[in-house]
Amino acid sequence: MTRRDIFRLGIISALSMGTYLLASYYYFHIGFPLDDAWIHQTYARNLAMRAEWAFMSGVPSSGSTGPLWPSLLSIGYLLKLAPYIWTFFLGWLSLWGIVVLGTGVFSALTSRYSNKSFWVGLLLALEWHLVWAAASGMETLIFALLILSVLGLLVRIEHLKEQIHGWSWMGLGVLIGISVWLRPDGVTLLGPALVAPLIILENGSQKIRSTIITILGFILIFLPYLLFNRFMAGSWWPNTFYAKQAEYAILQNLPFWKRLIQLGVMPLVGVGVVLLPGIILLIKKNVIKKKWAPILGFIWFMGYLSLFAWRLPVTYQHGRYLIPMMPVFFVWSCAGFSEYLDSKTNNLMQRVTKKSWILITIILLLVFWVKGAMAYARDVAVIESEMVTVAHWVNQNLAPDIIVAAHDIGALGYFTERRILDLAGLISPDVIPFIRDEAALKKYLDDQNANYLITFPNWYTILQDSATLIFQTQGKFSSQFGEENMAVYLWKLP
Structure with a gap:
């Protein structure tokens, strides 16, 4: 060539x-x-x-x-x-x-x-x-x-x-x-x-x-x-x-x-x-x-x-x-x-x-x-309107010394620099043995003194029942993938 x-x-x-x-x-x-x-x-x-x-x-x-x-x-x-x-x-x-x-x-x-x-x-x-x-x-x-x-x-x-x-x-x-x-x-x-x-x-x-x-x-x-x-x-x-x-x-x-x-x-x-x-x-x-x-x-x-x-x-x-x-x-x-x-x-x-x-x-x-260009645009829109939006909200509204439990930690870690408990186990490997066990995860959050939980509403139903909703994005793109808007829940006051 x-x-x-x-x-x-x-x-x-x-x-x-x-x-x-x-x-x-x-x-x-x-x-x-x-x-x-x-x-x-x-x-x-x-x-x-x-x-x-x-x-x-x-x-x-x-x-x-x-x-x-x-x-x-x-x-x-x-x-x-x-x-x-x-x-x-x-x-x-x-x-x-x-x-x-x-x-x-x-x-x-x-x-x-x-x-x-x-x-x-x-x-x-x-x-x-x-x-x-x-x-x-x-x-x-x-x-x-x-x-x-x-x-x-x-x-x-x-x-x-x-x-x-x-x-x-x-x-x-x-x-x-x-x-x-x-x-x-x-x-x-x-x-x-x-x-x-x-x-x-x-x-x-x-x-x-x-x-x-x-x-x-x-x-x-x-x-x-x-x-x-x-x-x-x-x-x-x-x-x-x-x-x-x-x-x-x-x-x-x-x-x-x-x-x-x-x-x-x-x-x-x-x-x-x-x-x-x-x-x-x-x-x-x-x-x-x-x-x-x-x-x-x-x-x-x-x-x-x-x-x-x-x-x-x-x-x-x-x-x-x-x-x-x-x-x-x-x-x-x-x-x-x-x-x-x-x-x-x-x-x-x-x-x-x-x-x-x-x-x-x-x-x-x-x-x-x-079609791939449109798929890429939609994928970016979901991440930006959900994960990145939540990260900016946390950065502007929550204290810097809080402990946050979340499944999607990327944008949250980049834009907030808060202490994070990773429910997906990437930076918190101690959750891997019970990663799909919500009862065990609930105990883990209590033991680690978590203050907030961030997730999509239908991902952790037991955990959400133990928390109070305080913020939810209004992104219009998640619904295209059958998802609700990402939410921030109060787990335990700092």
């Missing part, structure tokens, strides 16, 4: 993401579509301004899923570009990186560079899940970039295995280690990375050497991550690793196959549904040719999907936990799609099918890009 093409894709990525930001601005105003984004911002600000890793000043914790993301965000506070400009800049860089890398991996999968590579980049720049994630303020897309880097590197290694040296395997392990600093599930990339040398390389000693080098590269980065969590919170993994699974454990009562289908649909909402046959064609071709790296990428994709279906089968917020794997699905599918389009045929029906497939792909891509 030429430098001009790379630059053009960067501009297109910026315009695509910028459209989503403009949509939120005109719909309500600029913000983040997830309250969790404010958790990262709070850690980042405290790191930059106070040189401490804490959500509440002076109280070290590991409530941020990946320490690397708040660390990157903290630069924005030093540059006076936080919370929005620097965060959106990083989101754009991540989207652009996926777009450019995706074209390269596509070329490697198809064993050639063609003008189709640019169009694959364009598809990635307009795919609504990816644009939404780029503007979300979360680590999602930079994590997706590392996933695509690892699996793309495996494809390249297989193509150039005679020319590959130990540094490539070391780099592979290092990339996986870095990914864990963004999200713990990055450790799943060790699977394809350790299997690859065993089936790609032919020499026995090379297989062993490459595997050991990959593990060493990974441990070099992963071990400090474990020690960091142990030092900050007394556990090897961040609090979020345990809290989210505990909170949604009830969903595991559904049959596994139902959970798998519910999550498997997420990448297909949009252009993915017409690209699905492409990934099947690609795997079929590579099985015949005994090209194992693309197959390992597909197995990782299915394994990642299955892991979430097993432990965290949630589909809310557009399947945001699955967005990191989606670029793999799109690039692999486009590669198989390309092989089909390049196949020569004189059959009229096949020619019509090919052109129809292209046309439907373009239409769905653009339609869902627009």
